[in-house]
Amino acid sequence: MTGPGDVVLRLTDVVKTFPGVRALDGVQLEVRAGEVHCLLGQNGAGKSTLIKVLSGLHRPDSGTVEWLGQPVTFSNPQAAMKAGIATIYQELDLVEDLTVAENVFLGHEPKVAGFVRRRAMVARTTGILGRLGHGEIPPRRAVHRLQAAGKQIVSMARALSHEARLLIMDEPSAVLAHDEVENLFRIIRELTAQGIAVVYISHRLEEIRTIGDRVTVLKDGRTTAADLSAAETPTSELVSRMTGRTIEYVFPPRVAAPAERAELLAVDGLSRAGEFTDVSLTVAAGEIVGIAGLVGSGRSELLETIYGARRADTGTVTVAGRRLPPGNVGAAVRAGLGMAPEERKSQALLLGEPIYRNMTLSTFTRIARLGFTSARRERDEADRVARSLDLRPSDVGRPVRTLSGGNQQKVVVGRWLLGDTRLLLLDEPTRGVDVGARAELYRVIHRLAAEGVGVLLVSSEVPEVLGLADRVLVMREGRLIRTASAGELDEDTVLDLVMAGSLMEGTPI
Amino acid sequence: MTLSDGTGTAAGLPAQSPPVEPAQTGAAKSPRIGWGGENSENTIRNLVLVGVLVVLIAIGAFTQPQLYSDSTWVWNNILSILQLASVIGVVTVGMTFVIIGGGIDLSVGAIVALAGVWATTVATQSYGAGGMIFTAIVVAVAVGLINGVLISYGKLVPFIATLAMLVAARGLAAEISDKQTQISDSAFINGIAAGKLLGIPLLVYILAVVATIGWVLLNRTTFGRRTIAVGGNVEAARLAGINVKRHTMLLYGLSGLCCGIAAIMLTSQGTSAQAAMANLYELDAIAAAIIGGTLLSGGRGTIVGSMLGVIIFATITNLFAINGLSTEAQNMVKGGIIIAAVLVQQFRFKAVTRFLHRNKT
Ligand SMILES: Nc1ncnc2c1ncn2[C@@H]1O[C@H](COP(=O)(O)OP(=O)(O)OP(=O)(O)O)[C@@H](O)[C@H]1O
Numbered sequence A: 001m002t003g004p005g006d007v008v009l010r011l012t013d014v015v016k017t018f019p020g021v022r023a024l025d026g027v028q029l030e031v032r033a034g035e036v037h038c039l040l041g042q043n044g045a046g047k048s049t050l051i052k053v054l055s056g057l058h059r060p061d062s063g064t065v066e067w068l069g070q071p072v073t074f075s076n077p078q079a080a081m082k083a084g085i086a087t088i089y090q091e092l093d094l095v096e097d098l099t100v101a102e103n104v105f106l107g108h109e110p111k112v113a114g115f116v117r118r119r120a121m122v123a124r125t126t127g128i129l130g131r132l133g134h135g136e137i138p139p140r141r142a143v144h145r146l147q148a149a150g151k152q153i154v155s156m157a158r159a160l161s162h163e164a165r166l167l168i169m170d171e172p173s174a175v176l177a178h179d180e181v182e183n184l185f186r187i188i189r190e191l192t193a194q195g196i197a198v199v200y201i202s203h204r205l206e207e208i209r210t211i212g213d214r215v216t217v218l219k220d221g222r223t224t225a226a227d228l229s230a231a232e233t234p235t236s237e238l239v240s241r242m243t244g245r246t247i248e249y250v251f252p253p254r255v256a257a258p259a260e261r262a263e264l265l266a267v268d269g270l271s272r273a274g275e276f277t278d279v280s281l282t283v284a285a286g287e288i289v290g291i292a293g294l295v296g297s298g299r300s301e302l303l304e305t306i307y308g309a310r311r312a313d314t315g316t317v318t319v320a321g322r323r324l325p326p327g328n329v330g331a332a333v334r335a336g337l338g339m340a341p342e343e344r345k346s347q348a349l350l351l352g353e354p355i356y357r358n359m360t361l362s363t364f365t366r367i368a369r370l371g372f373t374s375a376r377r378e379r380d381e382a383d384r385v386a387r388s389l390d391l392r393p394s395d396v397g398r399p400v401r402t403l404s405g406g407n408q409q410k411v412v413v414g415r416w417l418l419g420d421t422r423l424l425l426l427d428e429p430t431r432g433v434d435v436g437a438r439a440e441l442y443r444v445i446h447r448l449a450a451e452g453v454g455v456l457l458v459s460s461e462v463p464e465v466l467g468l469a470d471r472v473l474v475m476r477e478g479r480l481i482r483t484a485s486a487g488e489l490d491e492d493t494v495l496d497l498v499m500a501g502s503l504m505e506g507t508p509i
Numbered sequence B: 001m002t003l004s005d006g007t008g009t010a011a012g013l014p015a016q017s018p019p020v021e022p023a024q025t026g027a028a029k030s031p032r033i034g035w036g037g038e039n040s041e042n043t044i045r046n047l048v049l050v051g052v053l054v055v056l057i058a059i060g061a062f063t064q065p066q067l068y069s070d071s072t073w074v075w076n077n078i079l080s081i082l083q084l085a086s087v088i089g090v091v092t093v094g095m096t097f098v099i100i101g102g103g104i105d106l107s108v109g110a111i112v113a114l115a116g117v118w119a120t121t122v123a124t125q126s127y128g129a130g131g132m133i134f135t136a137i138v139v140a141v142a143v144g145l146i147n148g149v150l151i152s153y154g155k156l157v158p159f160i161a162t163l164a165m166l167v168a169a170r171g172l173a174a175e176i177s178d179k180q181t182q183i184s185d186s187a188f189i190n191g192i193a194a195g196k197l198l199g200i201p202l203l204v205y206i207l208a209v210v211a212t213i214g215w216v217l218l219n220r221t222t223f224g225r226r227t228i229a230v231g232g233n234v235e236a237a238r239l240a241g242i243n244v245k246r247h248t249m250l251l252y253g254l255s256g257l258c259c260g261i262a263a264i265m266l267t268s269q270g271t272s273a274q275a276a277m278a279n280l281y282e283l284d285a286i287a288a289a290i291i292g293g294t295l296l297s298g299g300r301g302t303i304v305g306s307m308l309g310v311i312i313f314a315t316i317t318n319l320f321a322i323n324g325l326s327t328e329a330q331n332m333v334k335g336g337i338i339i340a341a342v343l344v345q346q347f348r349f350k351a352v353t354r355f356l357h358r359n360k361t
C-alpha cells in the first residue's frame, strides 16, 4: 500500500511514434499519491498522446511505465481501469444513443447473474452526479440530448464510477463555465484528500496555479521541466519552457476604436421555446460583440439560431438590411455569415479528410471553377490560413484526425478566414488552444474587425470576452440582461450578473 | 516531400518573438511517408484488389491450363469477363455515390427492371430507339428522385424507403408488362450489346465512359466534395452551408440515372425486358462497392475500388463457369469474400501504415 506522497506512477523515456510524427520522444513523468500533477505544453506537444499511453489506448514504442512500483503495459483501456487508472479524454467519447447512466457504467454495469441491475445503476449514477453538483441531469436521458458541458459532466461521472487511484483529466475545464470549474476543483480536492492522484491538463495557467501541486512541462514530445511548483514558478518561466520563447499572454490593443459604423447584424425579438426569449441585439461592421453567460444560458443556441442552424419560433435576423429566411444555413452563408460551432468533432470536422479540405469546406464551391475543384488552389488558400494561425504540423495534406485538439480547433476557426465572411459567429473559439496560438487567434480576430468584419463571440472565459470585445452582452437563463461597453465592466461584475443577477435591478438594458 | 525543419512554421510566428529553436522538431525528424490523406490508403487498398484479381486469374490458369494456353481464348475470356461486369458496373457507380453520401439504395435492381419494361412497351417502342432510351432514363431518374425526396425531405431511413421502392417498382414493372417478357424490336437497341469497336464490346465502352465520368465527378467536382462531406459528417456539412437535403436527393437521382443506362444495356443484351430482370443487382452492387473499400457508414470510397470489386465478382463467376461448377457454390464463395473484405477493411490499414512506418524509422 502506498501512503500519501509516495510515487504511484513513473514513466521513463517513453517514446510513441505515429506515421511521420514522433509524438512522444523520451518523456519522464513522476506522479505521487494525493497530488494534482499538471501537464503543460503547447498544442501538439504530446500531452494527450501521453495520457493515451497511460490509459492503454496507445502502446508505447519504447520506455517503461511503472504503476505502483511494477512495470506495466496496458493493452486496452479496460486493463488500465482495472488497475485503477481512470481517464477523462479530451475528445468526448460517450455513446450518444445510450442514456447517461448507461454511459457512466458502460463496461462495468452492476449485474446479477448476467442481468444489468438498472435500478441500482440509475441510483448510483444519481449519486455520482449529485456529488458532482449536477443532480439535475436525468440519468435516463439519452446523452445526445445533452449540451457539451452536460456531456463533460457525464464523462467525469464515468471516471468517478471506478474505484480509481489515479484520475487523468485531459482539459476537463475546456467546456466548463466559471462556476463549474470551481465545482470541479472542489471534487479534485476531495479526491486528493483520499490519497487519489490526479493528472490535470489545461492551457489555463490560472487554473494550474489554483489546483496544481507540481508541474511537468512537455515540448515536442520531450519533458523539458519536471517537479516545478505549480504555485510558485513564474509564468514567464512556464511559458518559455513550453514554447522556447516568450509570449505575453495579453490581449493585443485594438488598432483603432470603432467609429460610427454601418449596422451589419440586427436580431429582433428572437425566441426559441425553452432556449432563449426575446433576444434583440446588433453588431456593426468592424465591431466585436461578446456574449457572456453560463453554460446552459442559451448562448450557443442563440448563435446557432442566428446562423439558421436552428429555426427561430419568433423574431427576425437581418444582415445588412436583408432579412434572412429562418432555419436556412445556406442562405446565411451566402449572406456572408460564418460560424465556428461549439463542438468541433461532431459539428465541424471531417476527421478522415485532409486539413485543407476541412478548411475549405464552406468555400470549395467558390474556389472551384465551373464546378471543378482545384486541390492546388485550395491548398494554397489553406496554407495561408495555417501559417497565420501557426498550425502544427503545417502540412495541410494531413488528415485532421491526426492533429492535436488545439490544432483541430484552429482548423475550425480557420475555415471562416477563407472567403469573404462579413459576420463571424464564434462559439468558444479558443477552446483547447494554447497560450501562444491564442494570442495569434486574438490578433487574427482583431485584424478581421479592422477589415470591417463583424464578430459575435461566445466564451465561457470572462477575461476573454472583456479583453476582446468592444461591447459585452450578458445572458442569463435565455435572456439578455445587460449590454455595456467592455470598458465599463470588470470580471467580478460580469460574474455577478451571470450568476445571481444581483445587479439586475437598476441597470436594465 | 518532407516536413520543413521548422522554417515553415517560423514564418507564421509573430515577428517580435522569434523561436529560440526550430519548432516541432519531433515531427521534422522522420520523413513524411505518403500521408497524402486517404490517398495513400486508397492506393494500397486498390493494389491489394489488383493482387486478388491476379490470384483469381492464376487459379483459372492453374485449373484450366489447356484453355489458358490458347491466347485467343484468353483474350476472349477477358472480354467476356468485362462484358459480364459492364451492366452491374454502371449500377455500382451510382451505388458508390449513394453509399459515400451516407445512404444505401436497395431499389436499383427494381429500377432497372421498371425502366427496361417501360422502355419496351408497344407504345414506347413505336417511338423508336430514341424514345426507348429517353423513356428508360426518365423513368429511372424519376424513381431515383422519388427515393431522394422520401429520404431527404420525408426523413425516411434510406434502407426503408428504398426497400419499399424495390417492392413497388417491381410491382409496377409486373403490372405494365403483365408479367410477360417484352421483346425489343429495335435493331439499334439490340445492336448495342452485339456491337464491337476495335474488337471490344460496346457495353465495355459504356462502362468505361460511365466510370470515368463518375471518377471525375467524385474527385474533381464540387458535387463529389459535397457527397464526401455529407456522408462524412452530415452536421458539419450542414453547418458549413451545404444544402444537405438537396444533395441527398440528387444522389438518389444519380443512382437512378445509372440504373436507366443499365436498363438499356441489359435490354439490349437479352433483346427483351421483363419484370424479373436485374434480380438482386442491389446486392451485387453493394457488395462490389464494399469490397472496393467504400465505407458503409459513408464519407469514403473510390470509383476505382468499386470497379475492381465488380471485376473481381465477374472473374469469380467466370472462374466457376469455366470449371463447370454450380452457381450455389459460387454464391457461397462470394458471401465469404464480402465478409473477408469487411474484416480486412477494419484491420488492414492500421497494420499496413504501422508496417510502413516501422520500416522508415
Ligand atoms: N493518430 C495520430 N496519427 C498521427 N499523428 C498523431 C496522431 N495523434 C496525435 N498525433 C500527433 O502527435 C502530436 C502530439 O499530439 P497530442 O494530441 O498528444 O498533443 P497535445 O499535447 O494533446 O495537444 P493539444 O493541447 O492541442 O491537445 C501532434 O503532432 C499530433 O499531430
Ligand SMILES: [Mg+2]
Residues within 6 Å of the ligand: A047, A048, A049, A090, A170, A404, A405, A406
Ligand atoms: Mg490534447
